[in-house]
Amino acid sequence: xxxxxxxxxxxxxxxxxxxxxxxxxxxxxxxxxxxxxxxxxxxxxxxxxxxxxxxxxxxxxxxxxxxxxxxxxxxxxxxxxxxxxxxxxxxxxxxxxxxxxxxxxxxxxxxxxxxxxxxxxxxxxxxxxxxxxxxxxxxxxxxxxxxxxxxxxxxxxxxxxxxxxxxxxxxxxxxxxxxxxxxxxxxxxxxxxxxxxxxxxxxxxxxxxxxxxxxxxxxxxxxxxxxxxxxxxxxxxxxxxxxxxxxxxxxxxxxxxxxxxxxxxxxxxxxxxxxxxxxxxxxxxxxxxxxxxxxxxxxxxxxxxxxxxxxxxxxxxxxxxxxxxxxxxxxxxxxxxxxxxxxxxxxxxxxxxxxxxxxxxxxxxxxxxxxxxxxxxxxxxxxxxxxxxxxxxxxxxxxxxxxxxxxxxxxxxxxxxxxxxxxxxxxxxxxxxxxxxxxxxxxxxxxxxxxxxxxxxxxxxxxxxxxxxxxxxxxxxxxxxxxxxxxxxxxxxxxxxxxxxxxxxxxxxxxxxxxxxxxxxxxxxxxxxxxxxxxxxxxxxxxxxxxxxxxxxxxxxxxxxxxxxxxxxxxxxxxxxxxxxxxxxxxxxxxxxxxxxxxxxxxxxxxxxx
Numbered sequence: 001x002x003x004x005x006x007x008x009x010x011x012x013x014x015x016x017x018x019x020x021x022x023x024x025x026x027x028x029x030x031x032x033x034x035x036x037x038x039x040x041x042x043x044x045x046x047x048x049x050x051x052x053x054x055x056x057x058x059x060x061x062x063x064x065x066x067x068x069x070x071x072x073x074x075x076x077x078x079x080x081x082x083x084x085x086x087x088x089x090x091x092x093x094x095x096x097x098x099x100x101x102x103x104x105x106x107x108x109x110x111x112x113x114x115x116x117x118x119x120x121x122x123x124x125x126x127x128x129x130x131x132x133x134x135x136x137x138x139x140x141x142x143x144x145x146x147x148x149x150x151x152x153x154x155x156x157x158x159x160x161x162x163x164x165x166x167x168x169x170x171x172x173x174x175x176x177x178x179x180x181x182x183x184x185x186x187x188x189x190x191x192x193x194x195x196x197x198x199x200x201x202x203x204x205x206x207x208x209x210x211x212x213x214x215x216x217x218x219x220x221x222x223x224x225x226x227x228x229x230x231x232x233x234x235x236x237x238x239x240x241x242x243x244x245x246x247x248x249x250x251x252x253x254x255x256x257x258x259x260x261x262x263x264x265x266x267x268x269x270x271x272x273x274x275x276x277x278x279x280x281x282x283x284x285x286x287x288x289x290x291x292x293x294x295x296x297x298x299x300x301x302x303x304x305x306x307x308x309x310x311x312x313x314x315x316x317x318x319x320x321x322x323x324x325x326x327x328x329x330x331x332x333x334x335x336x337x338x339x340x341x342x343x344x345x346x347x348x349x350x351x352x353x354x355x356x357x358x359x360x361x362x363x364x365x366x367x368x369x370x371x372x373x374x375x376x377x378x379x380x381x382x383x384x385x386x387x388x389x390x391x392x393x394x395x396x397x398x399x400x401x402x403x404x405x406x407x408x409x410x411x412x413x414x415x416x417x418x419x420x421x422x423x424x425x426x427x428x429x430x431x432x433x434x435x436x437x438x439x440x441x442x443x444x445x446x447x448x449x450x451x452x453x454x455x456x457x458x459x460x461x462x463x464x465x466x467x468x469x470x471x472x473x474x475x476x477x478x479x480x481x482x483x484x485x486x487x488x489x490x491x492x493x494x495x496x497x498x499x500x501x502x503x504x505x506x507x508x509x510x511x512x513x514x515x516x517x518x519x520x521x522x523x524x525x526x527x528x529x530x531x532x533x534x535x536x537x538x539x540x541x542x543x544x545x546x547x548x549x550x551x552x553x554x555x556x557x558x559x560x561x562x563x564x565x566x567x568x569x570x571x572x573x574x575x576x577x578x579x580x581x582x583x584x585x586x587x588x589x590x591x592x593x594x595x596x597x598x599x600x601x602x603x604x605x606x607x608x609x610x
Contacts, residue, residue: 006035008182022066026086028113031178061464067097072439074106088126103426107162116176138170156194220287223247229254230292237337246347248356250278252295260417269410277359375559385412397440401433403454404492407564434462448480481551488560503576505585522553533557
C-alpha cells in the first residue's frame, strides 16, 4: 500500500518526538486515525528499540478535554503537547483548552479535520472556516493543507514554531487530502524542503545588563523574590540567590512547585488566593526580583516607586508589564541566575530574612487554626488540603480546578521538593483539573496524581473524564490517581465574589447546584469511592485513598460558608460585605457571621488574624 498523506504526517510527528496524542475521532479526520492505527501496528511488529514505541492515542470524552490534556502534557514534561479532532464541532470544541495553553505559554499543536477541498465554500455540513477560527489562539502558525507535497513543511513549521516560541499552532487537513498518496516536494520553483529538529538555545543577557541587575540587587536591604512557572526548573538557583540576598520568596500559582514550603522564608502564594506574608513581603520590600512570572495583579506587587525592580523572563513581551522594572533581563531563568550568582554579595544583615520567617511561621499557625475550625454540619474545606499536606508523597503530581478549591490548594497545600503542581493559570478555566491529572498520569505513570475539584467543575465536564480514567488506569504502573470533589452544592467562588466584591447577597438561582453522589458514580464505573462528611475522618480518607489498588474519588460534604478570604481585606471589600448583610443573605444565620467578624474586623486598627 502506498504511503498516504496521513501516514507521512504520523511518521513525521514521530520523528519530532511525539509519543502521545489526545483526541476524539470523526469522519473529518478518519484518514489520520487510519494512519495512527497502521503506524502503531507497524511499530509493534518491528519492535527494534525504544525509538519504535509508536504514538499512543488517548481517547477522551470531549475534545476540549483533549486540548487541556495536551496543555498539561506540555506543562509537566516540557515537550510538545498534541491534540486531534474532527471537522466542525470537533475542531471548535478544542478552543478553550487551546486558549489555556496559549495564555500559559505552552507549546501545543492542534490537528483538525476539514471537509473535502471541492466542497469548501459550499455551505457544506460541518464546514467551518477553521483557519479563521484558530487564527487568534494559534496565530503563531495556522495553515490548511491543500496538496500532498505541502504537508512536510506544514508539520515541520508547526512543531518548530510551537516549541521555539512556546505557542499554540494548528494544522487543518481536508478529509479527501488525508488519504491521497503522499508526494515529496519536487526540486523546482515554488516548493519547500524542510527538515526535523529543534534545540532551545542558551539564552543569557549581556554582561553589562547582568551587572546593572547585580547593582540593584546588592543595594537592596529588603529583597523580595517572586517566582512563576518560568522558575520551575530553577529551584537550586533560586534558593542560592535567595540565600545570598537574604530574601523572602513568594510564588505565583503556576510557580507553586518551584520551591518547597519547608523553607521558612518561602511565603507561599501571592494574590487574591495568596497568603498574608506574601502580601506583607511585597508591601514592605525595597527591591523586587521577579523570575519567570506573568502574575497579573499589580495591586499585590509593591506600590509603584516603592521598590527597585529586576525581572528575568525568556519572553521579552512579559518584561516590565506588571511593575515598572529598572532592569529587564531576557534569558532562561537557570542560566541567568547562574550568571548572576557569583556577582551577588552575601548580605550579612539577616534582620529582613528573620522578619519574613516570623511572618511565615505565624501564617502557618493561622492556617492550621482555620483548618480545624468546625464547619456547619459539613467539613471545613480547608481541612481537606491541610490533612493531605501531612500525607502527600514527595513525588506526587497535584492539579487544582478553578473556584474556591484553588484557594485551599494555593494556601494550605505544603509543596515538597520533587512534586509537580499545576492548574489553568492565565485562562483560569473551570474543568481543567481532571484532564490535567489524566495527562500527568500518562506522562508519569509511576507517580501518584491528585486532582482537587469543586462540584461545579465536576458537573460541567470533569465527571465524564472519570470514564477515561476507568478505561486506561490498569495500564498505569502505579494505580494511585485520586480526585477529591468538594460537594458544597454551590458555585462557591462566585458566591463569595458576589458578597465581598459586589455587595450582593448570594443569588441562589445562579449559584445553587444539585448534589450528585460522585463517589457512587466512581464505583459504578469500577473505581473506588469514599464519602466524607466528618472532618475528623478526613485524614483516614486520604490514607485509604493513597493505599488503594485503583483510582479513587473522594467526595467531601463541604461547608460552603467558609470564606476564601483574600490576604488583605480592603475597606471597600468590608463595606461591600456589610452591604450584603444589610440586604439579607440566604446563608446569613450560618458560619457567615464568623466570616463577617473576620472581613469587617480585618480593616479595624490593631486587628491581626492569629
